Amino acid sequence: MADVIENIVAGLNTGGPKVGVDLVPDNVLATTIAVASNGQILPQGTINVASTANFPATGQIVVATSLGNQAVTYTGTTGTSFTGCTGGLGTMTTGGAVSSGVNLDVVKVMNGGDSINGGFVAPANPFPVAIYPAAAANSGVSVGYVVGGVNNVSQRVRATVYNEQAANAQRSISSANANDAAAGTGARSVKITYYDQTGAGPFTETVALNGVAAVNTVGVNICFIEKMEVLTVGALTWNAGVITLFAAAAGAGGAVCSIGFATVSTGGDMRTLLGHHYTPLGKTSTFATVVCASDGNRSGDYYLTSASPLVAGSADLPISDIVSVAGNGSVSTRSFASACLKVTGFARTNIWATPNGNGTNWAGSFDWSDL
Numbered sequence: 001m002a003d004v005i006e007n008i009v010a011g012l013n014t015g016g017p018k019v020g021v022d023l024v025p026d027n028v029l030a031t032t033i034a035v036a037s038n039g040q041i042l043p044q045g046t047i048n049v050a051s052t053a054n055f056p057a058t059g060q061i062v063v064a065t066s067l068g069n070q071a072v073t074y075t076g077t078t079g080t081s082f083t084g085c086t087g088g089l090g091t092m093t094t095g096g097a098v099s100s101g102v103n104l105d106v107v108k109v110m111n112g113g114d115s116i117n118g119g120f121v122a123p124a125n126p127f128p129v130a131i132y133p134a135a136a137a138n139s140g141v142s143v144g145y146v147v148g149g150v151n152n153v154s155q156r157v158r159a160t161v162y163n164e165q166a167a168n169a170q171r172s173i174s175s176a177n178a179n180d181a182a183a184g185t186g187a188r189s190v191k192i193t194y195y196d197q198t199g200a201g202p203f204t205e206t207v208a209l210n211g212v213a214a215v216n217t218v219g220v221n222i223c224f225i226e227k228m229e230v231l232t233v234g235a236l237t238w239n240a241g242v243i244t245l246f247a248a249a250a251g252a253g254g255a256v257c258s259i260g261f262a263t264v265s266t267g268g269d270m271r272t273l274l275g276h277h278y279t280p281l282g283k284t285s286t287f288a289t290v291v292c293a294s295d296g297n298r299s300g301d302y303y304l305t306s307a308s309p310l311v312a313g314s315a316d317l318p319i320s321d322i323v324s325v326a327g328n329g330s331v332s333t334r335s336f337a338s339a340c341l342k343v344t345g346f347a348r349t350n351i352w353a354t355p356n357g358n359g360t361n362w363a364g365s366f367d368w369s370d371l
Contacts (some may be wrong), residue, residue: 029055029100033063033092034080042070042088043138045203045219049098052077056100064097065090086201086280087138138202138283139369142227142351144275145263146362149300149355157292157302157351157364159273160258164309164348165247168197168221171256172249177241178211179234186240187233187268190259192217193226199281199310199346202226209243214251224309224348225257226278229271239268264363275364278309279345283370287341290351290366291333292325298357299327302364304341306349316350319343327360345370 036048042065055061057077063070067090075084144157171192179186189208195201205219230239242261247253260269279285292302301324305316320341325332343349351364 031055031098033094033096033098035094036081037092038094039091041091042072043086043202043204044092045083045085045201045205047072047074047082047085047092047098049080049082051080052082053079055082059100062097062099063088063092065092067091084200084203086203089138138280138371139367140277141365141367142275142277142349143271143273143365144351144363145273146353147263149294149298149353149358149360149362151298151355151358154352154354157275157353157362159260159263159269160242161255162225162257162274162276163247163255165223165225165256166197166309168223169247169253170217170220170249171222172214172216172246172251173207173209173228173243174212174214174246174251175209175239175241175243176212176261177239179236179240180209180243181211182208183234184209184211184240185234185236186238187230187243187259187270189231190228190243191231192222192228192245194219194222195224195226195278195280195346196221197223199224199278201280202278206231214246214249216249224278225272225274227272227274228257228259230259230268236267238270241268276348276350277366277368279343279347279349279368280370281346283345285343285345285347285349285368285370287320287336287343287349288367288369289333289335290320290323290364291331292323292351292353292362292364293329293331294325294327294355295329295361295363297328298355298360300325300353300355300357300360300362302332302351302353302362304349304351304366306343306347308346309348310346316352319349327356 031049031051034048058075060073063072070088072088073086074082145159146157182188189206191206193202193204243259245256247256263269301322303318303322304320306319307316308314323334353362
């Protein structure tokens with residue numbers, strides 16, 4: 001980085017007062033990842049550390065993960081954790097470095113120096129320029145599935161019901177099979193990725209299952225569900241039954257969404273197949289590719305839509321062209337790389353299909369990147 005800065009400064013040293021550069025780690029706050037966050041994958045709503053002493057109440061930190069230094073924004077702290085965290089990728093490990101936003105060197109650009117390689121006389125009032133790492137994009141793939149499509153009826157490519165909520169609440173989760181439990185042979189824990197009612201997030205919470213008994217979430221700000229996925233399993237290696245997230249505590253309030261069983265294979269689905277993605281508030285999602293396929297002899301069409309869940313009555317409006325699938329098990333791919341298909345948050349994007357016949361199963365997916 002010093003070479004880059006020196007090149008910039010060299011461009012300034014073409015006349016008038018000389019400009020010098022001093023690379024110093026100025027006022028960098030540092031701590032380390034605690035055991036409670038060992039092995040967790042960013043983004044996480046809470047990052048546990050040795051201490052948050054002297055860190056601002058809100059701001060940005062840089063977290064060392066398996067994918068390098070990651071920029072993470074936080075909205076609160078406890079004595080040993082950053083809360084309301086968003087952003088970042090990769091796996092954290094105990095002892096990993098965590099520092100204030102000035103993880104890279106602070107650059108002091110000074111008037112009156114006579115050399116950019118040292119030897120300049122620092123003025124009385126140098127001004128520091130903080131160099132922050134570029135925010136990392138959060139990216140992923142959304143997958144959906146429809147069992148038994150209906151002729152000429154447009155439908156979301158979604159395997160189970162999804163009852164979108166409008167307000168924050170504590171939720172609960174249970175399985176239809178007793179083997180989905182913390183020490184069971186099926187699914188043992190499930191990670192919920194969600195947004196709150198303002199569109200802030202994504203946040204995550206991992207819940208240890210207790211078979212058919214509902215387990216309440218710790219979070220009381222769960223509103224919009226991005227996805228649920230089985231995190232740990234027993235000997236079966238998949239969920240033994242349908243795992244349902246309920247709208248209220250103690251299994252009340254009706255189903256919000258579910259991880260299905262035997263939707264696409266003879267075992268558990270291991271994740272929700274909702275075929276949607278929420279663009280975070282203040283972010284923009286870029287969509288590169290959408291893929292759709294049918295497993296029968298029926299052709300059909302598919303496309304992407306977007307809606308604004310924070311606006312009452314917001315409709316799902318098409319944002320892509322309509323792409324045809326020939327049927328007979330064929331797969332159709334549409335690339336939007338040159339079209340720059342983008343959606344600004346807070347928004348929900350869905351994949352839809354319109355079968356030209358009854359009884360055909362449809363699978364669809366699209367990739368996204370939020371920045």
